[in-house]
Amino acid sequence: MxxxxxxxxxxxxxxxxxxxxxxxxxxxxxxxxxxxxxxxxxxxxxxxxxxxxxxxxxxxxxxxxxxxxxxxxxxxxxxxxxxxxxxxxxxxxxxxxxxxxxxxxxxxxxxxxxxxxxxxxxxxxxxxxxxxxxxxVELATKTEMVGESDAINDVLIKIKKVAPTEANILILGENGTGKELVAQSIHENSNRKDQPFVKVDIGSLTTSLFESELFGYKKGAFTDAKSDHIGRFEAAQGGTLFLDEIGNITLQQQSRLLSVLQNRKVIPLGSNVPVPIDIRLICATNLTMSQLADESRFRKDLVYRINTVDIVVPPLRDRGNDITVLAHHFADYYAGKYGKDQMKFSPEFLHKIKNHPFPGNIRELQHALERAVIMADESYLKATDLAFPEIEQSEITSHQKPTNLEDLEKNTILTVIENNNGNISKSAKELGLTRTALYRRLNKYDL
The missing domain is CATH 3.40.50.2300 (Response regulator)
Structure with a gap:
């Protein structure tokens, strides 16, 4: 700089x-x-x-x-x-x-x-x-993996260790945590970085599309097969194949996928000739490892096949100050994109960001910051510039709810202060406290 x-x-x-x-x-x-x-x-x-x-x-x-x-x-x-x-x-x-x-x-x-x-x-x-x-950020040149918390540093260290290997990787994490960015970062730092990175949202493929999309087909294999079609495995030849949402595929599809991974060959529909494949496999799912271990929904032998190393991407709520770091990152990005001055955060805006549970994780934060930058009338973002989509609110999980008196008091204080837009005098009066007593509690909870 x-x-x-x-x-x-x-x-x-x-x-x-x-x-x-x-x-x-x-x-x-x-x-x-x-x-x-x-x-x-x-x-x-x-x-x-x-x-x-x-x-x-x-x-x-x-x-x-x-x-x-x-x-x-x-x-x-x-x-x-x-x-x-x-x-x-x-x-x-x-x-x-x-x-x-x-x-x-x-x-x-x-x-x-x-x-x-x-x-x-x-x-x-x-x-x-x-x-x-x-x-x-060498690991994140293209993927924009931003953060400085211990939680995300652990992920970056794992990426650095596994990227140069040929190990199959399973990425676990909630929706919106950045699993695809982790997969891209592994590819970009691997020996296959100059070869294709092919992503498949495998969970969205219907039974009829599963084999034709993954393994390809020959002309005439079915009614609409008017020409040969290379499947995603062949398209990723020499590079990395990223199968997203693998936890959503059926047991029958799992069996077919397992056979290909074991034999390292695909047979396109309408052909009897196996095609050797040379790919590095990365899979991702929002299921937990214990859910994958349930053999009524997922084959254990396939879990072992795709999971030489697993990487758990932490939810945003567990990443501490990364919420602020990411908020600045997105504010800078969208200010540049929409031709606005560099954005600064008011204390009330920052308070609202830091105390939102973000059930939609980084994706929700990104969308909230884009909207805030677009709607802001000045380069100083206020709490009123920040809105969170109703679609995410129903996903707030029970483990985020307070479970003891201290948590209840802390969350009540945060809610009242937010409702009063950061006004301490009004908040203290509503809580039935003096300003001094409220400041003591803010200090107690490091707020």
């Missing part, structure tokens, strides 16, 4: 420092945001994306140990591990510098800094950020 396209956040309790850095950088970067209070870091970083953070090591009223800077550094890196942080302090201390670098800081600078050194440091960091992002 070039310096001129960067968005920088500066946190320092010294107004003179903030003014000096803003004057230095405002003509060199896209945007500089300054703030005196480190308690605002989390809110600022969730409502807007930053490429780098310049953070003071000491704040008012504290001994100049740098511990507060380390504390806020840990806060930033815990939720935004990919954001680079430059720590600045008026007290040069080699031990403090080593501590901060060990905790994840990218650089450590002493006040007063040299302007050319500050600009050079930021320039080098952003070049490194661009390179590291290229490496980080």
């Amino acid at each position: 070039q310096l001129k396209n960067a968005q920088i956040l500066i946190i320092d309790d010294d107004e003179d420092v903030l003014i000096a850095l803003k004057l230095l950088l405002k003509s060199k970067v896209k945007e500089v945001v300054t703030n005196k209070n480190p308690n605002n870091i989390e809110r600022l970083m969730e409502t807007q994306k930053f490429d780098a953070v310049i953070l003071d090591m000491n704040f008012n009223g504290l001994v100049n140990t740098g511990n507060e800077g380390i504390f806020w550094l840990n806060k930033v890196k815990s939720k935004h591990p990919d954001v680079d942080v430059i720590l600045i302090t008026a007290y040069a201390d080699i031990d403090l510098a080593i501590r901060s670098l060990k905790k994840g800081a990218t650089d450590f600078m002493v006040k007063p800094w040299k302007n050319d050194k500050m600009v050079q440091t930021l320039t080098e960091i952003l070049k490194k950020v661009s390179a590291s992002k290229t490496n980080r």
Whole structure:
């Protein structure tokens, strides 16, 4: 990334420092945001994306140990591990510098800094950020697998391990979690990446279409067969065949599929000549492994055949801050697509996003952000810009409902605050609490 396209956040309790850095950088970067209070870091970083953070090591009223800077550094890196942080302090201390670098800081600078050194440091960091992002999303260049949670990182690690092999892969996960993106990513990082990637929504094929679509047919094989037709297995020759929704096929279809996988040959309809196949098989289903183990609905020998390695794609509700990361990703994408300015999120918009259960997972989030960007009258998205389709609400599963008093209290607070569009005074009054008591509960539940 070039310096001129960067968005920088500066946190320092010294107004003179903030003014000096803003004057230095405002003509060199896209945007500089300054703030005196480190308690605002989390809110600022969730409502807007930053490429780098310049953070003071000491704040008012504290001994100049740098511990507060380390504390806020840990806060930033815990939720935004990919954001680079430059720590600045008026007290040069080699031990403090080593501590901060060990905790994840990218650089450590002493006040007063040299302007050319500050600009050079930021320039080098952003070049490194661009390179590291290229490496980080190497698995997702085309598939846009976005996220930084442990849950999605586990998926990416598995992809990296299995992609170069010839192992058959079974991808499990709820509808809308991105199973097809995982399959594409495996193909793109495999030795077959220059060969075809062929997808079949196998669950939608009728009994009459199953064999003709998968295995092909010869001219005259049936009434409408006016010419030879290559099946999906042959179309994927040398590459990857992705069978989506495999859990929905009948036992008879499973038997036919198993025979082809065992023999590595297909026989087109209307022919007696077997055609050898060389494909890498990836399957996906929204069924759980325990449901697949039910032999009344799925053959166990076929499960073993398609499942050398299984990859479970987590639902969005289990991906923590990825909801915010993905929301920014989709907002940026659709702002560009529809010729709008880069979108920022209001606290109320962010609150609504983070506390929606997303039964439709990433697909639901994507559609919600596209609609919000289209309907927004300005580049600051508000809670009223965000609407969720009724079609998904009936799918909210029972395990998402609160099961204890703390969950009930937390969800009640969230609902009341959302209904009052984030107004704490109104929410406290409706809940029968003082503002102070409500703030205590918000802190208790980390809201």
